[in-house]
Amino acid sequence: MINRKATAIWKGTGKEGTGTISTQSTVLExxxxxxxxRFADGKGTNPEELVAAAHAGCFxxxxxxxxxxxxxTADELNATATISLDPxxxxxxxxxxxxxxxVPxxxxxxxxQVADKAKKECPISQLLNTEITLNAELVS
Structure with missing residues (x-):
């Protein structure tokens, strides 16, 4: 079993409050x-952006x-995940x-076939209870 953790601290109301997120690795501190x-263009991160990063990296x-x-062996895999939140x-x-x-x-x-298998079997895909689409392009 491998365990990873992150901590969120929130202060105040949902709309006017603020929070911080820190990860065990201290990449986010x-x-x-x-x-x-989360809902506008403020400076900082948000849960959906973090899930998108996790999904792209995991995939x-x-x-x-x-x-x-x-x-x-891939020369390069450039994956971008876009998470859609419906408020x-x-x-x-x-x-x-x-x-x-x-991929030479x-x-x-x-x-x-391999990309579709990775989409279905990556641990973050398995965690998400939502539609997952993949648009995979092989480039030279």
Whole structure:
């Protein structure tokens, strides 16, 4: 079992309050978040941005492992995850992954199969209870 943790501290009301997020690794340390960083363009981070970063990173790493298992090594995997929060529903409704990949020697069909497997099996994909889409492009 591997455990990772982060701590959020919130002070005040939901709309006027402020908070900080810190991670065990200290990559984030007292990083500011607030209503404005979540629902407007305030300075700081927000939970959805952090989930997007986790999903993109997890997917790219899982894809790398899957490519290696299939006998390929990527020169580069550039994955961007966009998390969609529907304020009316109060929930995340989608994670859309955009991928540009440089993988020498792989066919488009092999690449599509391996990328789809990574999308389904990366631990963050399995955690999210929402629609997950993948637009994967093999580039040279």
């Amino acid at each position: 007292n990083t500011q978040y607030s209503f404005n960083t 790219a790493m899982k894809l790398s492992f899957e490519l290696n298992a299939a006998g390929f 009316a529903q109060g929930k995340i409704v989608k994670s859309a992954i955009e991928l540009k990949a440089q 020697g792989i066919s488009a069909e092999q690449f599509a």
